[in-house]
Amino acid sequence: xxxxxxxxxxxxxxxxxxxxxxxxxxxxxxxxxxxxxxxxxxxxxxxxxxxxxxxxxxxxxxxxxxxxxxxxxxxxxxxxxxxxxxxxxxxxxxxxxxxxxxxxxxxxxxxxxxxxxxxxxxxxxxxxxxxxxxxxxxx
Amino acid sequence: xxxxxxxxxxxxxxxxxxxxxxxxxxxxxxxxxxxxxxxxxxxxxxxxxxxxxxxxxxxxxxxxxxxxxxxxxxxxxxxxxxxxxxxxxxxxxxxxxxxxxxxxxxxxxxxxxxxxxxxxxxxxxxxxxxxxxxxxxxx
DNA sequence: CGTTACGTTTACGTTAACGTCACCCGCTCT
DNA sequence: AGAGCGGGTGACGTTAACGTAAACGTAACG
Numbered sequence: 001x002x003x004x005x006x007x008x009x010x011x012x013x014x015x016x017x018x019x020x021x022x023x024x025x026x027x028x029x030x031x032x033x034x035x036x037x038x039x040x041x042x043x044x045x046x047x048x049x050x051x052x053x054x055x056x057x058x059x060x061x062x063x064x065x066x067x068x069x070x071x072x073x074x075x076x077x078x079x080x081x082x083x084x085x086x087x088x089x090x091x092x093x094x095x096x097x098x099x100x101x102x103x104x105x106x107x108x109x110x111x112x113x114x115x116x117x118x119x120x121x122x123x124x125x126x127x128x129x130x131x132x133x134x135x136x137x138x139x
Numbered sequence: 140x141x142x143x144x145x146x147x148x149x150x151x152x153x154x155x156x157x158x159x160x161x162x163x164x165x166x167x168x169x170x171x172x173x174x175x176x177x178x179x180x181x182x183x184x185x186x187x188x189x190x191x192x193x194x195x196x197x198x199x200x201x202x203x204x205x206x207x208x209x210x211x212x213x214x215x216x217x218x219x220x221x222x223x224x225x226x227x228x229x230x231x232x233x234x235x236x237x238x239x240x241x242x243x244x245x246x247x248x249x250x251x252x253x254x255x256x257x258x259x260x261x262x263x264x265x266x267x268x269x270x271x272x273x274x275x276x277x278x
Numbered sequence: 279c280g281t282t283a284c285g286t287t288t289a290c291g292t293t294a295a296c297g298t299c300a301c302c303c304g305c306t307c308t
Numbered sequence: 309a310g311a312g313c314g315g316g317t318g319a320c321g322t323t324a325a326c327g328t329a330a331a332c333g334t335a336a337c338g
Contacts (some may be wrong), residue, residue, distance in 0.1 A: 016284075031326060045286055066254050069156050070325075088272045092247060095265045096338080102258055109251045115205050126234045133227045138302085154315075165315085170296060184303080184316055209295075282337080291328070298321075306313085 011043070012048040022057055032060065037074050066101060151180070151187040161196055171199065176213050205240060 015026050032038045033047070037060055040047035049057075056077055063073040076097065079090045148151035154165050170176045172186070176199055188196075195216055202212040215236065218229045 014285090025326080027326060027328085030286090035325095047285090062257075066258050088269070091265055091268055093273070095262060095269065098258060098262050098265070102255065102262070105251055105255050105258070109248055109255065112244055112248045112251070116241065116248065118201075119205050119241055119244070123234060123237050123241070125231055126237070129230055130227070130234065133230070164296080166296060166298090169316085174295095186315090280338095283336105284333105284335090286331100286333070288330090289328105290330105292326090294323100296322090299319090301317090303316075304314095307311085308309100 012050060013054070015040075015047050016048070018049050018054070018057070021054075022061065024057075024061075029057075032070075033058070033071055035074065037070065037077065067105060068097075068101060072097065151189060152193070154179075154186050157188050157193070157196070160193075161200065163196075168196075171196070171209075174209055174213065174236075176209060176216065206241060206244060207236075211236065242243070 005138070015029055018024070018029055019026055029038065029047070029049075031039075038049070038053045038056055040049045040053055042048075059077065060070070060073050061075070061080060064070075068076075072133065076094055146159070152160070154168055157163070157168055158165055166187075168177065168179075168186070172179060177188070177192045177195055179188045179192055181187075198216065199209070199212050203209075207215075215233055218232065
């Protein structure tokens with residue numbers, strides 16, 4: 001295992017090491033490779049994940065927390081890979097996507113809040129019913 | 140079409156009428172029947188939806204807004220159908236389910252809020268980048 | 279040499295809630 | 309009689325993100 005002289009961390013990691021480091025299953029990493037989200041170096045049949053793969057995976061997982069689909073994430077990641085020459089255009093595109101996502105998320109949150117309020121109201125009603133049961137002695 | 144003397148609304152409704160009244164597709168209603176959520180009267184092969192079906196459908200759609208699965212909803216609906224004799228137990232069960240759902244929904248909302256905040260921070264960063272692009276004259 | 283551990287590939291299974299398609303039936307208008 | 313309309317019944321398709329199982333390789337341990 002080759003270590004980085006600065007960090008003493010392995011330059012290349014096996015699938016197991018990746019799984020433990022990022023708390024994902026091997027299946028997930030193979031799946032991401034198949035979907036062209038990761039590009040581990042293949043030594044024969046085995047995978048060696050590089051720093052680049054780790055950086056990408058970190059972004060992938062963050063993207064998922066944001067609710068981006070894997071396909072969205074792949075496109076964003078790819079943009080940053082192409083020989084950067086239109087940095088600004090890329091950044092704008094990313095920013096726009098983020099804005100759209102943000103709008104969706106905020107709407108979801110609002111709907112969720114509405115549903116929560118409605119459900120709370122129903123539950124208050126149910127509580128009254130239960131209280132009346134108790135008063136009527138149906139223990 | 141038989142009308143209710145009080146409301147002048149049809150006692151029985153066709154699948155089309157139901158679709159318009161509740162903004163769902165025929166497929167959805169057939170699907171709900173198959174899943175034993177609705178029990179329209181079958182005249183030969185055609186469906187006649189009763190007041191009871193409409194009441195159930197209303198609850199089904201509300202339940203969906205709350206994030207309940209159709210299976211959850213079916214169980215709740217069924218509880219209210221069985222010869223009511225343990226009203227209190229049923230109500231308690233419903234109340235408990237509602238509490239669990241509420242907890243899930245609130246957690247989802249909180250996570251969403253966190254993700255929104257994180258995404259906002261990233262976007263502020265991106266905005267700075269864009270601004271610096273503009274200052275550097277890369278129009 | 280057997281087994282254990284870790285890795286691989288291929289390919290089908292899962293889940294929810296319908297959408298879609300092909301084909302059939304009966305009524306009504308013209 | 310033909311043409312629509314409205315409804316009906318299977319049954320397969322869709323989507324995302326993996327899970328799972330089968331069958332194989334290979335390297336080290338004892």
